[in-house]
Amino acid sequence: MNREQLEALKELMAQQFTVLEFQLYLDTHPTDQRALMEYNEACRQLMVLKQRYQQAYGPLTFCEASDYPWQWIEEPWPWQICYE
């Protein structure tokens, strides 16, 4: 994985983590309107990053369009990536 792809992947991972933190917080604070607005905005940004990443580097999950041949099995898998 080249540097450019790794940076894009890390940006996506960080944004997804932001969404998860809001998700857990909202589970126990479902009427916090400000947090809900921030959650919605973070989700919107995540969708943009995901779409951009998958267009450039292939599917990250189930039911994403694939080039030929089947891209899902292309390496590296997450445990094979050098993150340093």
Place this chain on the structure above:
Amino acid sequence: MWIYEKKLQYPAKVGRANLKMAKYLITQYGGPDGELAASMRYLTQRYNMPTPQAKGILTDIGTEELAHMEIIATLIYKLMDRATVEEIERAGLGAYYADHDRSLFFVNGEGVPWTAAYIQAKGDPVADLHEDMAAEQKARATYEWLINLSDDPDLNDTLSFLREREIVHFQRFGETLQIVQEYMNSRKIY
């Protein structure tokens, strides 16, 4: 249902191969306070929780723990990368190698296999949420002891992330416990 995403929750970083740390770290894969136990505990307790908040938090934290299990697996995989049989034996992993080669397996640092006896689903939401809060504190302490054992700054960065998650989960479970107790008190008929 669950859908896989082909990425980790957080970068699993390892500065250098280190079989001793792999041997210690495996307890967070299949040990009593490890990520498999955490995930299975929360995902099985959620069915009989009385409030939507409790059902949600156990589902979401139980799912996050699966992602942590994958981070631990990745760390161990990298710590054992390219190890020779002689190095494996010298690190005290000879017996592990005889049973599993370099595969991941659900054991603690002393080779004891994972057991459902590590977890409980009591059906009493107050009892279950107290168990969950204790589990998060035990996992936090385990990560601190592992960081004490490691001199690899990259590995310690990833372990520190996992340690911090236990603190956030403890906080969310505490809030859930309060919500559940208020709900149960409101339903008591005097």
